[in-house]
Amino acid sequence: MRRAAVLALAVGLAFWAGRMGRTEKLLRIYRPGEEAISYSSYRYLRGHTQTLANLTGFSETVVPVEGSQVVARFVAGDYFGLLGEKALVGRTLAQSDEETERAVLSESLWRRQFGGAPGVIGSRVRIGLRSVEVVGVAALPEADVWIPMNRQADSSMVLYGKTKAGVSTQAVQAELASLLLKWTKASESVPVTAL
Numbered sequence: 001m002r003r004a005a006v007l008a009l010a011v012g013l014a015f016w017a018g019r020m021g022r023t024e025k026l027l028r029i030y031r032p033g034e035e036a037i038s039y040s041s042y043r044y045l046r047g048h049t050q051t052l053a054n055l056t057g058f059s060e061t062v063v064p065v066e067g068s069q070v071v072a073r074f075v076a077g078d079y080f081g082l083l084g085e086k087a088l089v090g091r092t093l094a095q096s097d098e099e100t101e102r103a104v105l106s107e108s109l110w111r112r113q114f115g116g117a118p119g120v121i122g123s124r125v126r127i128g129l130r131s132v133e134v135v136g137v138a139a140l141p142e143a144d145v146w147i148p149m150n151r152q153a154d155s156s157m158v159l160y161g162k163t164k165a166g167v168s169t170q171a172v173q174a175e176l177a178s179l180l181l182k183w184t185k186a187s188e189s190v191p192v193t194a195l
Helices: 039-048 079-083 107-114 169-188
Strands: 007-010 026-030 052-065 068-076 102-106 124-127 130-138 145-148 156-163
Touching (some): 039 156, 052 124, 068 079, 107 130
Antiparallel strands (some): 052 068
């Protein structure tokens, strides 16, 4: 059985820290010895947490876009909302975009590959093997394109959460450890029949 303990450490990135209120904390959430958590575990935590106001995550890979290799960040939940980021053009991805074929381009990719044309919003582009609708352009530097996570991939992802006002890191840690223990037991008890 996998260890169910969770460490939640406050992230000291000035980039994000300035976006948090005085009584909220941004946390990096992971299991000891593991850098990432599965998308299905993330969905379970997001649906059951009482201590976090926002839970999001991402995984990253390199994919071809319009003949170039670019960094794609597959995001879950309200990723842009947690960062407090708005779109330069169009809109950002929201939690309601999970499981859809949409994307947000970085400003640099938008200018480099699409000439900064506003008409790219609403158009479909090929990102790897997927055809996605471009819904916006963002100025974030850490990736070239953001795509909603989907359950078919169920890949491992890095998780971040923002506490509800006044909630301690220890309270989040205790709650998530309990939730992951319940999730692990529930997922391990699913019967499998050989065909």
